[in-house]
Amino acid sequence: xxxxxxxxxxxxxxxxxxxxxxxxxxxxxxxxxxxxxxxxxxxxxxxxxxxxxxxxxxxxxxxxxxxxxxxxxxxxxxxxxxxxxxxxxxxxxxxxxxxxxxxxxxxxxxxxxxxxxxxxxxxxxxxxxxxxxxxxxxxxxxxxxxxxxxxxxxxxxxxxxxxxxxxxxxxxxxxxxxxxxxxxxxxxxxxxxxxxxxxxxxxxxxxxxxxxxxxxxxxxxxxxxxxxxxxxxxxxxxxxxxxxxxxxxxxxxx
Amino acid sequence: xxxxxxxxxxxxxxxxxxxxxxxxxxxxxxxxxxxxxxxxxxxxxxxxxxxxxxxxxxxxxxxxxxxxxxxxxxxxxxxxxxxxxxxxxxxxxxxxxxxxxxxxxxxxxxxxxxxxxxxxxxxxxxxxxxxxxxxxxxxxxxxxxxxxxxxxxxxxxxxxxxxxxxxxxxxxxxxxxxxxxxxxxxxxxxxxxxxxxxxxxxxxxxxxxxxxxxxxxxxxxxxxxxxxxxxxxxxxxxxxxxxxxxxxxxxxxxxxxxxxx
Numbered sequence: 173x174x175x176x177x178x179x180x181x182x183x184x185x186x187x188x189x190x191x192x193x194x195x196x197x198x199x200x201x202x203x204x205x206x207x208x209x210x211x212x213x214x215x216x217x218x219x220x221x222x223x224x225x226x227x228x229x230x231x232x233x234x235x236x237x238x239x240x241x242x243x244x245x246x247x248x249x250x251x252x253x254x255x256x257x258x259x260x261x262x263x264x265x266x267x268x269x270x271x272x273x274x275x276x277x278x279x280x281x282x283x284x285x286x287x288x289x290x291x292x293x294x295x296x297x298x299x300x301x302x303x304x305x306x307x308x309x310x311x312x313x314x315x316x317x318x319x320x321x322x323x324x325x326x327x328x329x330x331x332x333x334x335x336x337x338x339x340x341x342x343x344x345x346x347x348x349x350x351x352x353x354x355x356x357x358x359x360x361x362x363x364x365x366x367x368x369x370x371x372x373x374x375x376x377x378x379x380x381x382x383x384x385x386x387x388x389x390x391x392x393x394x395x396x397x398x399x400x401x402x403x404x405x406x407x408x409x410x411x412x413x414x415x416x417x418x419x420x421x422x423x424x425x426x
Numbered sequence: 427x428x429x430x431x432x433x434x435x436x437x438x439x440x441x442x443x444x445x446x447x448x449x450x451x452x453x454x455x456x457x458x459x460x461x462x463x464x465x466x467x468x469x470x471x472x473x474x475x476x477x478x479x480x481x482x483x484x485x486x487x488x489x490x491x492x493x494x495x496x497x498x499x500x501x502x503x504x505x506x507x508x509x510x511x512x513x514x515x516x517x518x519x520x521x522x523x524x525x526x527x528x529x530x531x532x533x534x535x536x537x538x539x540x541x542x543x544x545x546x547x548x549x550x551x552x553x554x555x556x557x558x559x560x561x562x563x564x565x566x567x568x569x570x571x572x573x574x575x576x577x578x579x580x581x582x583x584x585x586x587x588x589x590x591x592x593x594x595x596x597x598x599x600x601x602x603x604x605x606x607x608x609x610x611x612x613x614x615x616x617x618x619x620x621x622x623x624x625x626x627x628x629x630x631x632x633x634x635x636x637x638x639x640x641x642x643x644x645x646x647x648x649x650x651x652x653x654x655x656x657x658x659x660x661x662x663x664x665x666x667x668x669x670x671x672x673x674x675x676x677x678x679x680x681x682x683x684x685x686x687x
Contacts, residue, residue: 192678196500229542290567347648351647351648351649351682354651387598387674388602389602389603392672396672397672400669402672403664403669403670407665408661408663408664410657411653412657412679413648413682414679414681415678415679417673418673418674419557419672421674422598422599422675423687425677
């Protein structure tokens with residue numbers, strides 16, 4: 173069987189850890205050459221690139237703060253130059269909650285930073301990847317949203333929930349705008365997936381409570397989100413656009 | 427990567443003798459599944475099953491009406507016996523009539539709901555009973571873009587397809603603990619035999635000539651083209667495969683951007 177993503181060049185933000193690292197691994201194993209973008213997890217990105225490189229995959233660690241226009245432009249350029257072609261698959265996965273707080277005591281800086289990373293970052297990466305996709309008349313943009321966009325998020329996470337809801341509306345707008353160029357834009361909305369982010373904002377007891385609410389009776393694992401991203405990036409999903417695919421074990425169905 | 431994604435899974439597809447159902451049967455077989463091609467029309471089912479076998483796959487045909495419980499149960503029993511279990515069941519059989527609402531007879535309403543919705547209900551019940559002993563399985567119910575948004579002269583069909591999503595979500599919750607996932611697919615317009623048959627009625631509804639309909643419809647789709655049976659079959663393979671292990675209760679659009687909720 174031919175590798176389903178052979179010939180593709182992917183850019184995955186937040187690619188060094190958690191769901192992002194699983195996405196990098198899935199896309200690279202499917203034959204794509206992958207720019208693994210990280211902000212601070214340099215060691216993680218380099219270790220991942222080395223491990224996948226040893227399996228014959230092509231993964232390039234790229235340092236970038238997605239909230240910085242200049243940094244994103246440079247990252248897209250370096251991926252394009254390194255792999256010798258434009259990015260054909262963009263996965264906007266970088267996201268953070270940083271800290272939680274009730275809205276009436278939430279620092280404006282916290283709100284701004286979360287919106288800058290989760291929402292503006294996706295805009296900037298799309299902005300700099302779209303021209304290459306338009307020229308190729310083909311491309312895939314996949315935004316990693318969250319169940320928070322639908323549920324309103326956990327305690328003190330209004331900034332995170334708002335950023336993810338914005339990301340979903342952005343996804344749909346991209347789908348309409350880019351459909352005529354044969355570029356699809358979709359989002360994946362994970363439920364509770366076992367990552368460092370969840371372990372940071374939950375106790376084992378609260379995770380167990382979350383688990384009990386999931387119809388499939390277990391938390392998800394990063395590779396289960398990555399498998400859906402790989403599907404959306406593949407030729408099999410050519411007619412799916414503007415869609416939000418929930419990967420949540422049945423926790424929400426809207 | 428690589429390797430067939432549905433190796434040795436036993437898959438049942440209703441309405442498998444033509445259109446989307448036939449394409450799903452072919453795709454499942456290519457991915458290594460043992461396929462029960464079922465259709466109201468025995469000859470149509472047999473033709474697809476023979477085609478699968480000729481291509482080196484495994485397929486057999488069964489003929490039944492999805493709204494006849496006894497016939498569905500009997501065929502399911504034979505399929506389980508023949509293939510040694512049941513892993514995948516696709517409720518795809520359906521009918522579609524474009525009829526102005528005030529001309530919609532009780533017969534059109536009842537038949538549409540009986541085949542599309544009650545047929546899916548019976549299929550789910552029969553499939554789940556067969557899947558419970560092994561505590562795993564994947565059910566896929568064919569809804570439609572018309573299961574997400576209403577449309578004129580299409581009340582019975584839309585009601586049946588909205589109903590399928592309610593059925594899907596309820597069963598996803600009820601049987602998740604038993605390892606059975608239940609999802610729905612919502613294709614936009616696909617130019618299948620079912621569609622061809624109702625083209626004159628659709629043209630009348632929009633005041634178009636029959637040959638203008640395709641361009642009229644595709645012009646409204648962001649991706650600028652209709653959905654194809656291949657698009658549907660590829661998404662179906664994904665949703666019933668282990669790649670979608672954590673996805674249940676979802677109604678996935680295949681509408682080229684026409685519907686986004």
